[in-house]
Each structure stands twice: as structure tokens, then as C-alpha cells.
Amino acid sequence: MTMKAIMPRLFLCLLLGGAAGLPSLAAAARPLRVVALNTVLAEIAREVGGGQIELNGLLHPGVDPHTFDPSAADLRAMVDADLVLASGLQLESYLERLMTRIVPAGRVVVVGDALPSVLTLAGGEKDPHWWHSIDNVIFAIDLVRKELARLRPANADAFALNAQAYTQRLLTLKTWVAGEMATLPPARRHLVTSHDAFGYFARDHGFTVHAIAGLSTDGEPDARHLARLIDLLRREHIRAVFAESSVNSALVANLLAETHVHLGGTLYADGLGSANSDAATYEAMVRHNVRTIVEALR
Amino acid sequence: MPHHILRFRQLTVRYGATPALSDLTLDIPCGSSTAILGPNGAGKSTLLRAILGWQVLAAGEIRLGDAHPQHALPRLAYLPQRQAVDWDFPITVRGVVEQGRYAVLKLFSRLSADDLRHVERALEELGLTELAERQIRMLSGGQQQRVFLARALAQGADIFLLDEPFAGLDLFACEELTHILRAWEQQGRTVLAAMHDLELARRTFTHGVLLDTTLVASGPIADVLSPANIDRAFRHGHCVHRSQLIPPMPTEGLP
Amino acid sequence: MSLHDLLVAPFDYEFMRRGLLSAAVLSLSGGLLGCILVLRRLALMGDALSHSLLPGIALAWLLFGPSTTALFVGALVAGLLTALGSALLSRLTRVKEDAAFGSLFIVFFGAGIALVSKLPTRLNLTHFLFGNVLGVSATDVGLTAIISGMTVLIFVIFYRAILLETFDPVFHRAIGGHGGVVHFGFLALTVLNLVAALQTMGIVLALGLFLLPAVSAYLWCDHFSRMLVLSVAFALVCAVAGILLSYHAGLASGAAIVLCLGAVFLGSALFSPQYGLLHRIRQFLREKRGVLKFPD
Numbered sequence: 001m002t003m004k005a006i007m008p009r010l011f012l013c014l015l016l017g018g019a020a021g022l023p024s025l026a027a028a029a030r031p032l033r034v035v036a037l038n039t040v041l042a043e044i045a046r047e048v049g050g051g052q053i054e055l056n057g058l059l060h061p062g063v064d065p066h067t068f069d070p071s072a073a074d075l076r077a078m079v080d081a082d083l084v085l086a087s088g089l090q091l092e093s094y095l096e097r098l099m100t101r102i103v104p105a106g107r108v109v110v111v112g113d114a115l116p117s118v119l120t121l122a123g124g125e126k127d128p129h130w131w132h133s134i135d136n137v138i139f140a141i142d143l144v145r146k147e148l149a150r151l152r153p154a155n156a157d158a159f160a161l162n163a164q165a166y167t168q169r170l171l172t173l174k175t176w177v178a179g180e181m182a183t184l185p186p187a188r189r190h191l192v193t194s195h196d197a198f199g200y201f202a203r204d205h206g207f208t209v210h211a212i213a214g215l216s217t218d219g220e221p222d223a224r225h226l227a228r229l230i231d232l233l234r235r236e237h238i239r240a241v242f243a244e245s246s247v248n249s250a251l252v253a254n255l256l257a258e259t260h261v262h263l264g265g266t267l268y269a270d271g272l273g274s275a276n277s278d279a280a281t282y283e284a285m286v287r288h289n290v291r292t293i294v295e296a297l298r
Numbered sequence: 299m300p301h302h303i304l305r306f307r308q309l310t311v312r313y314g315a316t317p318a319l320s321d322l323t324l325d326i327p328c329g330s331s332t333a334i335l336g337p338n339g340a341g342k343s344t345l346l347r348a349i350l351g352w353q354v355l356a357a358g359e360i361r362l363g364d365a366h367p368q369h370a371l372p373r374l375a376y377l378p379q380r381q382a383v384d385w386d387f388p389i390t391v392r393g394v395v396e397q398g399r400y401a402v403l404k405l406f407s408r409l410s411a412d413d414l415r416h417v418e419r420a421l422e423e424l425g426l427t428e429l430a431e432r433q434i435r436m437l438s439g440g441q442q443q444r445v446f447l448a449r450a451l452a453q454g455a456d457i458f459l460l461d462e463p464f465a466g467l468d469l470f471a472c473e474e475l476t477h478i479l480r481a482w483e484q485q486g487r488t489v490l491a492a493m494h495d496l497e498l499a500r501r502t503f504t505h506g507v508l509l510d511t512t513l514v515a516s517g518p519i520a521d522v523l524s525p526a527n528i529d530r531a532f533r534h535g536h537c538v539h540r541s542q543l544i545p546p547m548p549t550e551g552l553p
Numbered sequence: 554m555s556l557h558d559l560l561v562a563p564f565d566y567e568f569m570r571r572g573l574l575s576a577a578v579l580s581l582s583g584g585l586l587g588c589i590l591v592l593r594r595l596a597l598m599g600d601a602l603s604h605s606l607l608p609g610i611a612l613a614w615l616l617f618g619p620s621t622t623a624l625f626v627g628a629l630v631a632g633l634l635t636a637l638g639s640a641l642l643s644r645l646t647r648v649k650e651d652a653a654f655g656s657l658f659i660v661f662f663g664a665g666i667a668l669v670s671k672l673p674t675r676l677n678l679t680h681f682l683f684g685n686v687l688g689v690s691a692t693d694v695g696l697t698a699i700i701s702g703m704t705v706l707i708f709v710i711f712y713r714a715i716l717l718e719t720f721d722p723v724f725h726r727a728i729g730g731h732g733g734v735v736h737f738g739f740l741a742l743t744v745l746n747l748v749a750a751l752q753t754m755g756i757v758l759a760l761g762l763f764l765l766p767a768v769s770a771y772l773w774c775d776h777f778s779r780m781l782v783l784s785v786a787f788a789l790v791c792a793v794a795g796i797l798l799s800y801h802a803g804l805a806s807g808a809a810i811v812l813c814l815g816a817v818f819l820g821s822a823l824f825s826p827q828y829g830l831l832h833r834i835r836q837f838l839r840e841k842r843g844v845l846k847f848p849d
Contacts, residue, residue, distance in 0.1 A: 071670055220805035226687055227566050227800060250688030257690075258567040350727060376727040387592060387720050388774045397721070400713045401728035433775040453728070 032152055035081040037092055038065060039271035040131040041111065041140070043282050045085060047166040048145050052155050056081070061274040062245065065091055070098075078103050082151055085144065088112030091128035109147050111140050119199045129269070133200035134174045137282065138167050173283050180294050181205045188297045192233065192241040192261075194252055197269035201289075212251050221251060233259045240264030240296035245273060264296025303327055304349070304367065304457070304488075308358035311344050318344040320512045322358070326490065326505075328457075331483040333499035333519065334492040336509035337532050342492035343379065345509070346459045349490075350376055367457075372401045375450030379461040381442070385435040392430040394445050395420055398452030420451035424478065440471025447478065458482070460491040464498055476502045496523055563800040568687055572806060573796050575689045575753050578697050579762055580788030582704035582746045587767030588777075588784050589739055592719050596768075598636075598654060599760045602747055605635040605658040607665025615672060625752055632744040635661050640740055644733070686754045686796075686806045693753045700749050704742050708781070711735070716777050758807035762788055765814035772821040772828045787817050 031054040036042035042057035049055065058074050059065055065087075070078070075098075078084050084103055086092055088110035099108050112118065112128060115136055119127040130136045145163040149156035189207040191198055196211035210229055212221050232238070233255070240262045243249040256263055267289050273279030279288045309322040319341040326332055334342045347353050349360060351368025362370055398420065399413040409417075421427045424444040429437065434445065443463065450458055463479075464472050479502050482489055493499055499506060499519065506522035508514040514531040515522045564570050590596055609631025610624050617623035639653035648656075684693070708715065717725035718735040725732050743763075750759035770784035795810025802809070823830050 220685065220808070221687055222803050222809075223563070223569060223572070223687060223796065223800040223806050224803040226568060227563070230566060230568075250684060250690065253690060254568045254571070254688055352726075371727070371729045374727070376723070378723050381721075382723065383721050384592065388771065388777050388780045389720060390775055393776060397717060397724065400717060403713070405710070449724075 032083065032148065033081045034083045034085065034148075035078050036085045038085070038087050038131075040137065040282055041085040041087065041144075043272065044137070044141055044144050044166075045148075048141060048159055048162045049148055050158065050162050052152060052158065053148070059271065061272050061277070061280075063271075065270050066093070068092070070094060075102055081107065083147060084108045086110050086112075087128055087130065089118065089126045089128035089130065109143065111143060114143055115139060119203060121199075127196070127199040129197045130200060131271075131282070132198055133204050134170055134177070134286070135204070136200060138170055141167055141170075169283065173286055177205075177286065177290050180290050184294055184297060188239070190232075190236060190238045190297070191293065192229070192238060192255070193267060193269065194242075194244045194249060195269065197244070198267075212255070226251070226255075230255065230259055233261055238297075242267045242292070242296070244269040245279075262296065265292035267292060303362075304490075305361040306345075306358070307361070309345075309348065309355065309360060310357035311341070311348055311353050312356045317511055318353075319348070319509075322509075322513050324507060324513055324516055326488070326507075328488045329483075329486040330505050331479060331487075331489040331503045332491070332505040332507055333503040334490060334507050334509065335494070335496060335499055335522075335531075336514070338494070339511070340509040340531070341511050342494075342509060343461050346376065346461055346490065346492055349459060350374060362457075372453065373455055374457050374459060375453055375455035376459045377446050377450065377461065377463060379465065381446065383434075385442075387434070390431050390433055391426055391437070391445050391448075392417065392421065394434060395426070395430075395448045395452050398449040398454075401453045401455075416452045416454065420448040423451060424448040438471070440467055440474055443467065443471065443475065444478075457488045458490070460489065462493055463491055464493060464495060472498065479503070496528070499523075559801070560797065563797060568689075569796065569800065571689045571691065571694055572686045573793065575694050575697055576686055576758070576762075576792035576796065576810060577789055578694065578701045579746070579750050579754065579759075580766070580792050581785055582701040582742075583750065583759075583762035584766045584770075584785035584788040585704060585708050585781055586739075586743050586746060587763045587765075587788075588770065588781050589715070589719055590743070590763065591767045591771055594651065595654075596764055597651075598743070599747060599763050601654060601658040602632055602635065602744065603751055603756055603760070605661040605665075606631050606748065606751070608661055608668055609665075611665050611668035611672060615668070621752070625748065628748045628752070629745065631661060631665075632748055633741060636740040636744050637737060640737060683751055683755045684753045686758055686810075689753050697749050697753055700745055704746060707738070707742065712778070715739070720777075755807045757811055761807075761811035761814050762792075765811070765818050766791070769814075769818045769821040772825040775827070787814070791817060 031052055032049065033056070034045045034049060034053045035056045035058060036045050037058055039057060039059055039061055042055060042059075045053060046055050056077050058070060058077065059068055078098065079102060081103075084098075084107055086095055086098075086108055088095060089112035091112070092098075095108075095110070099105070112126070112130060115130055116139065118130070121127060131140075141163050145159050148159045152159075186206060189205070190210060191202060191207045192210045192212075194211070195213040196209060198207070198209050201207065202209045210232060212226065212229065233241070238261060241252055241255055242264045243252045243266045245266050245268050252263070255261065268279045268285045272282065272285050273288075279285035304326040306322050306324040306326075309319055309324075310317065311319045318339075322341075322345075334345060336342055344353060348355065349367050350371075351366060360366055362373075367374060395417050396409065396413075399409060399416060403409070403413070418427075421430055424447055426441070426444055426448055429441060434442065437445065447458075463475060467475060476498070479489055479491070483504060489503075491499075491503065500523055503519055505517065506519040507516045508522050508527055508531045510531045510533075515524075515527040564573065590598060606628040609627035609629070611627075613620075613623040613627025635654070635657045639650060639657045642648055642653040642657070643650040646653075714725070714730055714735050717728075717730060718732050718739075722732045725735075747759060747763060750762065754762075766784045766787035767780075769787050770780045774780040774783055791813035792810055795813040796806055798804060798813065799806035799809035804812075821829065826832055
């Protein structure tokens with residue numbers, strides 16, 4: 001072929017090749033869309049992903065994750081996302097519907113399914129409040145980092161650095177918590193709350209949890225259980241009971257009235273607090289909860 | 299009994315643009331039994347409701363003595379066309395008849411011995427004493443009719459407004475009702491009954507009022523139900539009316 | 554277990570005493586109002602009403618935050634608008650009361666859902682509307698006592714007007730009664746009591762108390778006054794039995810009371826000497842046998 005014939009064809013190929021390359025260039029430039037179904041997961045994603053991700057935390061602070069039901073706008077966000085982070089373990093009642101019918105497979109990462117040691121209760125139920133153990137959160141950080149790196153290999157190093165820094169801060173936190181716990185004698189380690197959210201915390205620090213309702217805020221308490229709880233409070237001379245930020249505390253109020261136990265404070269059981277509260281980040285939440293518990297029970 | 303007369307003067311009632319009653323002027327003597335007759339839409343039910351004060355008058359007035367009859371409600375007893383009553387309601391015959399006394403009881407008073415006497419007398423007069431403790435569904439159509447009549451009696455009413463009292467009654471119950479109404483007239487009670495059966499009216503009532511939104515005729519029933527009057531009132535067609543001209547059936551021997 | 558352990562010991566706990574007291578107090582008004590609901594064919598009103606409260610709570614939350622008083626008032630306003638609005642509609646248009654109520658409540662419910670989705674925090678408001686009989690506070694008991702006591706008083710004073718308006722509204726009007734006042738008054742009282750019941754005892758128990766004892770009593774009585782009394786009696790007995798059952802068997806208390814009420818209802822439907830199923834069957838068989846006696 002002559003030069004004259006090749007040139008236009010070469011030019012066309014370059015043009016087409018360039019055009020084909022453009023979307024991937026654009027893709028590399030646009031931030032990863034990440035949706036988090038939990039305030040703790042949202043923070044993890046934000047810390048690890050940094051500026052490379054566009055985060056959409058569907059669950060706002062103060063909203064009860066046990067009964068949250070996504071709206072049409074929420075579902076749209078999940079379909080458009082590159083990655084959806086969920087807790088699993090029956091915390092999100094809509095998860096199965098989501099994974100089988102709405103979001104393409106592989107885009108949802110269920111942290112609960114990957115955790116090494118999930119707490120299982122007497123009835124076979126799994127405790128979904130995994131974030132109350134700092135080890136679990138550190139595990140989740142790594143999981144999220146791996147996922148982000150898989151989707152954006154170009155930024156894998158940045159993610160690794162962020163994850164490392166965050167994990168370090170949490171390890172420092174863990175040491176602090178251990179120190180605080182040491183000041184509380186084992187006989188005092190009874191945690192009475194509205195619903196059974198602190199199983200992992202209890203396991204880590206040798207507490208016994210006595211909850212008014214069961215694992216979910218939807219559970220209905222019965223009179224016998226309540227009576228036994230009152231007997232326990234009196235028998236063990238437990239100093240304080242704790243209310244929760246996102247649950248109606250009428251039953252806790254009744255416990256207080258009947259046993260002259262103190263209200264130790266409000267704990268953040270089902271996620272982080274709002275931006276102007278003292279539990280706006282995971283670390284702040286842990287510090288708040290631990291301080292509240294230790295001071296009330298000492 | 300007060301010798302007052304129910305007076306209607308230029309009475310006009312409209313439903314929207316349609317006149318139900320036009321310029322009606324009429325006197326009804328107390329102590330009489332009067333059948334209010336006419337074709338469908340003639341204003342028979344409307345007339346009764348107007349006496350109770352349940353119709354807005356476009357013109358004219360109604361007087362019982364020197365006031366509208368609605369100011370003397372305890373004296374009026376109204377039996378509507380269809381009893382929209384729940385027959386499964388937990389109430390006995392006696393319970394319904396006792397309600398008649400509520401019309402005259404004050405807010406905090408209980409049923410006195412006198413009230414109970416009124417109730418017993420009403421039950422007796424209508425032959426309901428043996429049925430007094432029955433729940434109202436366990437009654438025949440005629441018996442149910444009599445329960446509401448007894449309630450009207452117990453109320454101490456002296457003016458009875460009956461809207462189609464013979465509707466839905468079998469032959470035997472019709473004869474019973476005729477007998478009761480005739481007895482009431484003998485006792486001097488005032489009865490106004492809106493009805494469509496001219497033959498029954500002729501047999502049961504002494505006076506008649508023939509309406510066709512306006513007054514066609516009033517007076518003794520035989521005069522009111524003359525062929526000419528019937529033709530005038532039922533000029534829009536009444537397929538059976540000519541047969542009403544056969545002489546009334548003999549009444550001796552019937553209960 | 555001694556009789557004392559069975560019946561008295563559970564009430565050593567204050568929450569048990571308070572729960573029983575609030576259930577007993579609302580048994581009074583629930584038993585009475587339930588009778589009217591049953592006789593006027595408004596039995597499903599309670600359930601529908603509980604849905605119609607949502608926009609009221611959402612607005613109250615929006616304006617005043619998690620204040621129980623505000624939520625109560627908001628719920629009350631929404632409920633009153635629904636009930637009275639449908640009564641008005643049925644009196645002024647061709648739409649009957651059940652259709653009017655059904656339509657209004659669903660519109661209110663939809664409005665409520667729309668409002669909730671616009672709230673800054675998507676909290677589960679039903680937690681803050683529907684209470685639990687074990688979580689009753691002293692003020693709750695006081696409030697429900699006042700509302701219920703007022704209801705009982707009104708029934709006693711206006712018994713005859715209530716009876717007449719329920720049984721024969723035409724006659725009531727003909728003797729000079731104010732049927733509209735009675736009807737609207739009844740609806741307002743029902744909404745007030747239902748909202749109080751929902752907030753102190755939760756939805757299952759509130760709806761159960763306002764319906765089941767009345768239906769059970771209906772199967773036994775041929776006198777309106779006796780039906781009212783029996784309805785209240787059934788409600789009280791089942792409240793006590795239910796709370797004790799929940800204590801000894803470890804069941805949710807509201808549900809336990811409703812189960813007792815349900816047992817009474819079933820028993821009434823089967824065994825009532827006049828109106829029970831067994832009586833009907835026996836009657837039917839007797840008639841059949843009677844026919845067979847004359848084989849011609």
C-alpha cells in the first residue's frame with residue numbers, strides 16, 4: 001500500500017484507539033462511588049478511601065439500623081454505586097432482597113460474612129453489632145482496603161497508607177480502653193441496656209450483658225424477663241443501667257423507678273452519633289461508651 | 299286532650315327546583331284519623347317530615363295551636379317508612395317500648411313507677427305482654443310494627459305520624475293494624491297515615507287528604523275518594539285506581 | 554406454687570402493678586366504646602385509625618422533636634381529623650361511613666409516609682408512638698385514668714341518648730335528640746382513648762381491648778346495659794389473667810392479654826346458650842329429628 005493509503009487508515013486507527021482509551025481514562029479520573037449501609041462502615045470507607053471515593057452513607061446517625069427501610073432514592077444510589085458495604089448478620093433486613101434483585105452480584109461486600117469470629121447466641125442467632133469489638137473494625141478496615149484496591153489498583157498504595165494510619169489510631173484506642181477496663185473490678189462488670197447490642201464488647205472485656213429486649217430493637221419484652229432483671233439488679237447490687245440513643249427508653253425508666261439504680265448515661269449502641277454529638281467518629285463513640293460505662297459502674 | 303288543630307297555610311316545600319308540596323292550605327281536626335293519599339311524589343312523606351320540622355319551608359307555615367308542632371315533640375310520634383333499625387341489637391320488646399318514656403324523662407331521672415305503668419299499658423294495648431322479654435329479631439313483621447306503635451303509646455303521644463304503616467305486612471297483620479287504628483280513633487287519638495293503598499285507607503280511616511303536591515281534596519274519606527278526585531290526583535297514570543271503586547269488604551267477623 | 558405465688562407475688566414488682574392498672578383503666582373505656590363500635594359496624598376503625606395517626610406524629614416530631622406530649626397531641630389531631638372528617642363526609646355526601654373512613658385513613662397514612670421520608674432523621678417513629686404495657690410510667694397511668702374516667706362518666710350521664718342514637722337515630726331525632734352531637738362526641742372519645750391506649754400499651758393490646766370484650770359480650774346479652782357491663786368485666790378479667798400469664802409463661806404482656814381476650818371470644822362464640830355455635834348446631838339437629846318424626 002502507498003503512504004497515501006496508509007495515512008488516513010493509521011489516523012483512523014489512532015482516533016479509534018484514542019476514543020476507546022478515553023472512557024477508561026475518564027473512569028480512572030472519576031471517584032469511586034461507595035455506598036455504606038452503616039455509620040461505622042461509612043467512616044471506614046471515608047478514612048481508607050479519602051479523596052478517591054465519593055461516599056454516600058445511607059444511614060444517618062440516630063436512625064435505627066434494625067428497622068431502616070431504604071427509599072427509592074436510596075435504592076437508586078445503591079444501583080449506581082461501584083461498591084456497597086453492608087454488615088450482614090441480619091442487621092439489614094432488606095439485604096437479601098438487595099443482593100438477589102437490585103444490585104449486581106459482586107458489588108456488595110458483607111463484612112459480617114467475612115469476620116473471623118462471629119458471636120452466636122443460645123438460639124442460633126448471630127449478633128450483628130460487630131463494631132463494638134475494635135479487632136473487628138480493624139479487620140473491616142483491611143477488608144475495605146482490599147476491595148478498594150481491587151477496584152482501583154492505581155490507588156492501592158494510597159489506600160494502604162490510609163488504612164495503616166487509621167489502624168494505628170485504633171490500636172492506640174484499644175490500649176486506652178484496656179487501661180480503663182483495668183480500673184473496674186470483675187464483680188462490677190454487668191451491663192444492663194435496652195437491647196442486646198454489646199455482645200462483642202462484653203466478650204472482649206469480660207462483661208455480662210443483661211438486655212431488656214433481645215438482639216433487635218423490635219423485640220417485645222415479657223414480664224417474667226423484666227422481673228428477673230429487676231431481681232438481678234437488686235441481688236448483684238448493680239450500680240447503673242444504660243439507655244440508648246436511638247431507642248425509646250420507657251422500659252429503662254421503669255427499671256430505674258423500681259430498683260433505685262442510677263441511669264449511667266446514654267450509650268451509642270447501633271452506630272455513631274450525629275456530627276455535633278460526642279460520638280461523631282468511631283473513636284469518639286468508643287471513648288464515650290467506655291467512659292460512661294466505667295464511671296457509672298466504678 | 300287539648301282541642302288544638304293542625305293547621306297548614308300556603309305550605310310550600312322544594313327539593314332543589316322540584317316542588318314537593320305547593321301552596322298547601324289544610325286543617326286537620328284533632329282526634330281524627332286521616333289517611334294522606336296520592337300518587338308517588340305527591341308529597342305524602344314530605345308532609346309528615348314537615349310537621350316534625352325536618353323540612354325547610356320555602357313558604358307558608360304549620361301550626362299546632364300557636365306554634366310550630368316541632369316545639370311539642372313529645373306529643374308527636376313518628377313511625378318512618380322503613381325501620382332502619384338493627385334487628386340484632388341487644389334489646390327486647392320491653393326495652394324498645396321503654397324508649398318511649400325517654401321522650402319525657404329529664405337528664406338525671408330514672409324510670410319511675412309511673413313510667414313503668416305507661417310501658418305496661420302500652421304493651422297490653424298492643425297485645426305484646428307475652429312477647430315483652432323477646433329480643434326483637436324473634437318477632438314477625440306485624441309484631442315488630444306493633445312494638446314501635448307501643449313505643450309511640452308509651453311516649454304519651456297524642457298525634458301519630460305513620461309513613462306507609464301497611465307496607466310489608468301480610469294480610470293478617472294488615473287486619474290487625476286496621477283494628478288497632480280504628481280503636482285509636484274511637485279513643486280520640488289523632489292519626490295521620492301516609493299511604494298508597496286506597497282500598498285499605500277507605501276501610502281503616504274516616505278522613506282523607508288527597509295530594510298531588512297540591513291539595514286535591516280533603517274531608518270524609520268516601521267523598522275524598524270519589525272517581526273525579528281520583529282522576530284529578532292520579533292524572534299521570536295509576537293503573538289500579540279504578541278497581542278502588544268496588545264497594546268496601548264487609549268487616550264483621552274479622553278480628 | 555401456692556395461690557399466693559401465682560396471683561399475688563408477681564405484683565410485688567412496681568412495673569407489674571402499673572401495667573395492670575393501666576390495662577384495667579383502659580379496660581373500662583375500651584369495654585364501653587367497643588360496644589358502640591361493634592353495634593355501629595365500625596369494628597375496623599381502630600386499626601385504620603392507628604395508621605391515620607402517622608402524619609400527626611411526623612409533624613409533631615418535625616416541630617417539637619421527641620416530646621411525648623407533642624407526639625400525643627399530634628396523633629390526636631390527626632385521628633380526630635380522620636374520624637370527624639369521615640363522619641362529616643358520610644353525612645353530607647352519598648359516601649357511607651365505612652368507605653369515607655377507609656379512604657381518609659389511607660390518604661392520611663400516605664401523607665404520613667411522605668412526611669416521614671422528608672424528615673431530617675429517618676427515625677422509626679412507631680417506636681415513639683406505640684408504647685408497651687410494661688413501660689407505663691406513673692404519668693401515663695394518671696393520664697389514662699383521667700381520660701377513661703371521663704369516658705365512663707359520659708356513658709353514665711348520657712346513657713339513654715347513646716342507646717337511642719346507636720339503635721334508632723330517626724326516633725332519637727324525632728323526640729328532639731341531637732344525634733350529630735352524640736355521634737361526633739362518640740368518635741372524639743374513641744379517638745382520644747385509642748391514642749392514649751396506643752401510646753401506653755401498644756397497638757395489639759389497644760385494638761384488642763377496644764374490640765374483643767365487646768364482641769364477646771354481644772354474644773351473651775339481650776340488653777344493652779348488660780352488654781356494656783359484661784364487656785367491661787371481660788376486659789378487666791382478661792387484663793389480670795393476661796398479665797399473670799405473661800409473667801409465669803414468659804410471653805409479651807400485650808399479646809398475652811389479647812390471647813386471653815381471644816379465648817373468651819372463642820368460648821363465647823361456641824358456648825353462648827342463645828347465640829353460640831353449639832346451640833345453633835343442637836337446634837338444627839333437633840329440627841332435623843323433628844322432621845324425621847313425621848315421615849309422610
